[in-house]
Amino acid sequence: MLSTGALRAHLLAARLAGPVATSREVSLRSYRLFAARDPRVTLGLDPDRGWGERELLALMADRCGVSDDPAHVSGPDVIDPERTVAGLDAFAVRLSEAAARRAPVLFGTGHPHRLIGFYAALADALSSAGCPVLTPAQGRCIDITTRFGVRTYNLDYVQGVALVREPGAGAAGGGTGAHSHSPLPVRVALEAAAAGRGPVPDLVVGDHGWVCGAGQLGIEAIGLADTDDPALFVGEAEGRVAVAVPLDDAVRSAYYLPLTRYVLNRASLSQ
Numbered sequence: 001m002l003s004t005g006a007l008r009a010h011l012l013a014a015r016l017a018g019p020v021a022t023s024r025e026v027s028l029r030s031y032r033l034f035a036a037r038d039p040r041v042t043l044g045l046d047p048d049r050g051w052g053e054r055e056l057l058a059l060m061a062d063r064c065g066v067s068d069d070p071a072h073v074s075g076p077d078v079i080d081p082e083r084t085v086a087g088l089d090a091f092a093v094r095l096s097e098a099a100a101r102r103a104p105v106l107f108g109t110g111h112p113h114r115l116i117g118f119y120a121a122l123a124d125a126l127s128s129a130g131c132p133v134l135t136p137a138q139g140r141c142i143d144i145t146t147r148f149g150v151r152t153y154n155l156d157y158v159q160g161v162a163l164v165r166e167p168g169a170g171a172a173g174g175g176t177g178a179h180s181h182s183p184l185p186v187r188v189a190l191e192a193a194a195a196g197r198g199p200v201p202d203l204v205v206g207d208h209g210w211v212c213g214a215g216q217l218g219i220e221a222i223g224l225a226d227t228d229d230p231a232l233f234v235g236e237a238e239g240r241v242a243v244a245v246p247l248d249d250a251v252r253s254a255y256y257l258p259l260t261r262y263v264l265n266r267a268s269l270s271q
Contacts, residue, residue: 002262007088008081011247014255017081020248022227027066027077030228031056043231044183044213048238056230063233064246077227079246087245088259092266094203094222094243095122099129099269103202106134106189108162108210110180111249115224116161118256119205123160125269133160134201137192141167144182153178155185162189162210183213190217207232207249215240224249 002010011017033041035053051059054070061068065080098105105126107119127133135157142153142164153164156177163177164185186209193200204214204221211223212231222243225232229249235241247259264270 001265002258004085007258007262008085010255010258011081011084014251016247016251016255016259017079017084019076019078020227021250022077022248024067024073024075024077027060027227028053028057028073031060031230034230034234040181041229041231042212043181043209043229044186044216045231045235045240046216047234051230051234056234059233059237060227060230063236063244064227066227079227079248084245084247087243087247088263089266090243091222091245092263094220095126095205095263095269096267098203099126099131099267101202102130102132104132104134104199105203105205106136106162106186106193106201106214107160108186108189108204108206110163110182110206110208110210112158112161112163112176113179114250114253115207115256116158116163116176117253118260119161120159121260122205122263122269125264125267127160129269132199134189134193134199135160135162136189136196136198140188140192142182142184142188144180144184153180153185155188162186162206181208183209183216186210186213187217190214190219211235211241211244215242226250 030041031053060066107123109115123133140155165177207223211221215221215235220242225244226249232244236244
């Protein structure tokens, strides 16, 4: 078992927490855009009220451990490893509860190059515990607005984890997909699940639009979020996201393996 102390040391050594690669400038820009309700950073969340930049900074300081000083405008941003550990503990509780009731679960990521292994291991463990791991709308085409205009992507699943890929980018079910913040994929997947004969998810696990899009629709959602992803923490504060774990979501994929072991052990899902 990975101890809490060893996990904390790994978070700092791998820069999953502590000073992270996400810059202060990028984080503050995201808070400004969220305050303006820019859909690129609201990620499918429709906040109950207006959130100003100062309020968002205070929230992110509370939930992530970033500096609450508005005059601090440059350099690497910071995540408190204690908050990451607490978030992973809460994340594990939700997985354990889902396993106990054999809940149908949907996994999805906008960071497939980094996080597919983390989610795939959780999906495998929940499947072994009797939870249906859902794959609705596989192969469906989705038009997503990007900075390059509207692009068409295909919804695919790799080891039980949903992602989007550009047409012709690789064989279905293999490789990795595209980076995406959009909530459209989870909406398409949930609509297909509701229209089909099988179960609909009781729990959505992921990041970006997968979590906020599901939470906005009233489905229990848990996920990982960086300092420039205020939507998940606003969703958590407003009660639509069950757990948002603060960490750098774009380090080397191997660095998430100890987190996988820790979460599975805390959730009593270790093989």
